Amino acid sequence: xxxxxxxxxxxxxxxxxxxxxxxxxxxxxxxxxxxxxxxxxxxxxxxxxxxxxxxxxxxxxxxxxxxxxxxxxxxxxxxxxxxxxxxxxxxxxxxxxxxxxxxxxxxxxxxxxxxxxxxxxxxxxxxxxxxxxxxxxxxxxxxxxxxxxxxxxxxxxxxxxxxxxxxxxxxxxxxxxxxxxxxxxxxxxxxxxxxxxxxxxxxxxxxxxxxxxxxxxxxxxxxxxxxxxxxxxxxxxxxxxxxxxxxxxxxxxxxxxxxxxxxxxxxxxxxxxxxxxxxxxxxxxxxxxxxxxxxxxxxxxxxxxxxxxxxxxxxxxxxxxxxxxxxxxxxxxxxxxxxxxxxxxxxxxxxxxxxxxxxxxxxxxxxxxxxxxxxxxxxxxxxxxxxxxxxxxxxxxxxxxxxxxxxxxxxxxxxxxxxxxxxxxxxxxxxxxxxxxxxxxxxxxxxxxxxxxxxxxxxxxxxxxxxxxxxxxxxxxxxxxxxxxxxxxxxxxxxxxxxxxxxxxxxxxxxxxxxxxxxxxxxxxxxxxxxxxxxxxxxxxxxxxxxxxxxxxx
DNA sequence: CATTAGT
DNA sequence: ACTAATG
Numbered sequence: 001x002x003x004x005x006x007x008x009x010x011x012x013x014x015x016x017x018x019x020x021x022x023x024x025x026x027x028x029x030x031x032x033x034x035x036x037x038x039x040x041x042x043x044x045x046x047x048x049x050x051x052x053x054x055x056x057x058x059x060x061x062x063x064x065x066x067x068x069x070x071x072x073x074x075x076x077x078x079x080x081x082x083x084x085x086x087x088x089x090x091x092x093x094x095x096x097x098x099x100x101x102x103x104x105x106x107x108x109x110x111x112x113x114x115x116x117x118x119x120x121x122x123x124x125x126x127x128x129x130x131x132x133x134x135x136x137x138x139x140x141x142x143x144x145x146x147x148x149x150x151x152x153x154x155x156x157x158x159x160x161x162x163x164x165x166x167x168x169x170x171x172x173x174x175x176x177x178x179x180x181x182x183x184x185x186x187x188x189x190x191x192x193x194x195x196x197x198x199x200x201x202x203x204x205x206x207x208x209x210x211x212x213x214x215x216x217x218x219x220x221x222x223x224x225x226x227x228x229x230x231x232x233x234x235x236x237x238x239x240x241x242x243x244x245x246x247x248x249x250x251x252x253x254x255x256x257x258x259x260x261x262x263x264x265x266x267x268x269x270x271x272x273x274x275x276x277x278x279x280x281x282x283x284x285x286x287x288x289x290x291x292x293x294x295x296x297x298x299x300x301x302x303x304x305x306x307x308x309x310x311x312x313x314x315x316x317x318x319x320x321x322x323x324x325x326x327x328x329x330x331x332x333x334x335x336x337x338x339x340x341x342x343x344x345x346x347x348x349x350x351x352x353x354x355x356x357x358x359x360x361x362x363x364x365x366x367x368x369x370x371x372x373x374x375x376x377x378x379x380x381x382x383x384x385x386x387x388x389x390x391x392x393x394x395x396x397x398x399x400x401x402x403x404x405x406x407x408x409x410x411x412x413x414x415x416x417x418x419x420x421x422x423x424x425x426x427x428x429x430x431x432x433x434x435x436x437x438x439x440x441x442x443x444x445x446x447x448x449x450x451x452x453x454x455x456x457x458x459x460x461x462x463x464x465x466x467x468x469x470x471x472x473x474x475x476x477x478x479x480x481x482x483x484x485x486x487x488x489x490x491x492x493x494x495x496x497x498x499x500x501x502x503x504x505x506x507x508x509x510x511x512x513x514x515x516x517x518x519x520x521x522x523x524x525x526x527x528x529x530x531x532x533x534x535x536x537x538x539x540x541x542x543x544x545x546x547x548x549x550x551x552x553x554x
Numbered sequence: 555c556a557t558t559a560g561t
Numbered sequence: 562a563c564t565a566a567t568g
Contacts, residue, residue: 294567296558326568328558372561385561426559428566433559448560450565463563466561475562486563487561503563554562 180255183265189247191268195233198249198264201273202226205263207290208275211283211297217552218259220469224535225260228253230342230380285309293332293339293425311336328425335423335435338444342380350438351384351445354418359388362412366390371464372448377530383446384436387464389454396453396488402429406451419447455511456488462515463487469534470527472554477522490521 202222209219232252235241246268255261267273279287282304289300289308306322308314311333318325332339343351352370359366369375372385388409393401406429413419413436423435423444429451436447452460463471464487478485484493484503490512491504512518519526525544527537541548 294558298557324568328567383560426566431560431565433566450560462561464561468561468562471561472562479562484563488564 180250180261183261184250187246187268189245189250191246192243193246193249193268195229195236195244195249198267199226199229199233201263201267201276202229202260203291204276204287205260205273207287208279211286211290211300213297221257221259225253225257227342227380228257234342234344234380281309289314291340292329292336294326294328295332331423331425331435335444338435339446341443342382343384343445345374345379345381347438347441347445348374348381348384351436351447354416354438355384355386355413358412358416358418359409362408363390366409369461371461372466375461375465375529376467376532378533383448385464386447386449387452387460388449389452389457389460391454393451394454396430396456399429402451406430406432406449409449409451453488458512458514458518459485459489460487462518465529465532467532467534469551469554470532470537473548473551474518474522474524476550476554477524481522485518485522490518 202225206219206222206226209215209222229249229252232241232244232248236244249264253261253264263273263275285308286297286300286304288311289295289303290297292311292314295303303314303317303323306317308317308323314323314325314329314333317323348370352374355370356368359368366388367390368386368388370385371387372383373381374385388405390405393405395401406427410419410427410432414421417439418436419434424432425435426433431451432447432449434447435444437444450460450464462474475485478490479493482493483490486503489504489509491510492508494504510517510521512521516526524546525541527540531537531540538548538551
């Protein structure tokens with residue numbers, strides 16, 4: 001197997017490095033095939049896997065629908081062949097011409113390849129895989145034309161090969177600034193924006209990444225952008241605002257969100273989104289189903305294959321035993337809208353008070369707190385993240401103690417009408433997931449309840465407050481030091497032989513009194529909860545000299 | 555066991 | 562990166 005992969009990844013006959021004759025700083029957004037091919041040459045099988053992920057996520061290509069394990073190798077083969085064919089067309093004379101023109105903008109470069117590249121290899125490719133070859137070319141052209149349009153709205157396609165001054169900007173921020181300016185020139189500040197549509201686009205683009213199981217990073221970008229716009233949308237939803245202008249949109253979403261901005265720009269100028277509107281009916285249906293709780297990429301595709309196209313199709317299909325719908329799916333369908341809606345901070349505070357009050361009244365020894373984005377001071381949260389501890393639950397493996405404590409807690413909250421057993425999504429000893437509603441409120445909200453083994457509390461605070469990327473970073477750092485960090489503690493990595501349920505060797509657990517000590521143990525500058533958002537900690541850690549070079553692939 | 559969800 | 566619950 002490894003030999004097979006290695007054969008595929010033998011050094012390319014073309015000196016790929018030549019593709020990037022520009023200084024490092026100038027090609028941040030630069031065509032990732034270079035990196036990809038460099039990684040393909042590396043020996044480690046793990047790297048090859050990463051390279052594979054990169055290939056299928058970063059090259060302009062048709063969306064590959066089936067991601068079954070069996071088809072992976074075939075896809076791999078095809079993609080490698082495609083990259084080879086593409087790179088083989090980049091000869092040194094062409095490269096020199098680009099260099100002379102200072103065409104360092106990657107997408108333009110790629111566009112030029114498509115225009116000037118030998119038609120022979122394109123035809124050859126189309127012969128072997130007719131639908132795919134044609135699709136790739138179309139997708140590439142559409143995407144790049146879209147991008148260039150935003151940089152240079154007035155340019156026709158022919159002029160792209162002799163780009164004007166503004167295309168020569170070499171830094172990423174200049175490019176972004178250029179885009180922003182081009183947009184400002186095209187759209188009036190007081191133009192009314194269909195925010196509902198923009199939000200739907202961002203949501204679907206995020207889901208598309210999820211459906212195709214590509215990088216979480218790309219999906220995160222759309223999610224973050226959507227979060228930036230949510231306060232605006234909420235005001236409209238609440239009737240506090242009748243319309244949103246382009247100026248307000250620009251104010252709310254910073255230009256660093258370059259990819260989301262590209263899509264928004266297309267929507268605002270052309271009224272459509274080419275990436276979404278060209279999806280097949282099946283893919284569109286799969287995107288819709290993905291929005292149901294407990295339907296992920298796998299079930300979504302399976303349900304579509306069974307004939308589902310709308311949410312209403314699911315129940316009949318389940319009755320005819322074509323698919324199986326479990327509890328959580330039915331709840332997810334019943335509360336489809338509520339589960340997607342974010343919770344304003346004011347309501348989170350009300351939940352905090354109500355939950356604390358109910359638990360304290362039942363047993364003064366119950367200690368609880370809301371974590372997640374609420375603890376990071378977010379103005380909107382996607383769910384209520386409650387963590388509870390009690391001296392009756394000390395050892396994380398004492399399932400009996402946990403289960404009886406959890407039953408008590410759920411009983412209390414159901415007694416207060418905050419929870420109800422109808423809307424139970426998950427009910428294990430250490431974790432409950434379901435829907436909660438404040439008395440008099442019309443919306444149900446997603447709630448997670450976690451039990452903390454009494455002395456693990458600082459670790460649980462850290463682990464459950466996030467954000468997700470920070471957790472990955474800290475755990476990765478622990479791993480590199482031969483340690484293992486989880487929400488129960490930090491200890492020496494456990495060598496799998498002996499089956500001890502703990503993540504670390506017995507007796508090596510570092511006992512801490514607060515979160516700060518955990519940062520200290522790992523040698524990271526302390527972050528207050530509010531500082532644990534990627535947009536905040538990334539630059540802060542960068543300045544402190546923390547090695548973040550690998551963060552992008554966490 | 556794979557799938558989903560969570561930070 | 563690492564964990565919990567489900568079916």
